[in-house]
Amino acid sequence: MPWCDDCSKFWNPNSLPPDGTCPTCGRVIGEPPDTHVPWHFWILVAAAVVYLGWRVVQGIEWLLS
Missing domain, CATH: 1.20.5 (Single alpha-helices involved in coiled-coils or other helix-helix interfaces)
Known part of the structure; x- marks a missing residue:
């Protein structure tokens, strides 16, 4: 699960935007989800x-x- 250091929060990979950024602060915290x-x-x-x-x-x- 992606961890955002700025927000101090774990994010579900499915709740991330397609570009893999944190929904709150916009920092890149994970790779984009596989959508094939x-x-x-x-x-x-x-x-x-x-x-x-x-x-x-x-x-x-x-x-x-």
Whole structure:
């Protein structure tokens, strides 16, 4: 957890601004939080697209029969 010497306070890394500065005094106290999207999220998105695409195909077949 980042510690600010000027404010004498521990900060939660998620409560820091994107640039890693102290919200009270503006001093740099930590590295910016990692904000990239995990790789398994994209697998979930791809699976949802394939599933919904297949359901659309089934729906069109149902309408045509």
